[in-house]
Amino acid sequence: MKLVVDKNICIGCGMCIDICPEVFQYDDQDKSEVIKEKVESELEDSAGEACEACPVDAIEISEE
Ligand code: SF4
Numbered sequence: 001m002k003l004v005v006d007k008n009i010c011i012g013c014g015m016c017i018d019i020c021p022e023v024f025q026y027d028d029q030d031k032s033e034v035i036k037e038k039v040e041s042e043l044e045d046s047a048g049e050a051c052e053a054c055p056v057d058a059i060e061i062s063e064e
Contacts, residue, residue: 001038001063001064002039003034003036003047003060003061004060005024005031005060006059007027007033010032010056010058011055012029012032013055015054015055016032016050016054020049022043023035023046023050048061
């Protein structure tokens with residue numbers, strides 16, 4: 001699974017980072033960025049939960 005955060009949409013609420021800090025972290029502009037090139041299967045559930053929790057739908061799954 002590969003994820004992308006659209007930083008034009010992200011409002012930096014931190015929800016995805018709270019849910020799945022293994023995959024998301026704040027960048028230097030306090031927006032979320034994906035720190036894993038590829039999300040391992042054991043993290044897919046929490047990464048998917050983070051996608052669904054994003055209030056502005058800024059996280060896209062770019063590859064299954
Ligand atoms: S949950 Fe969405 S809006 Fe909030 S920090 Fe993550 S990507 Fe940005």
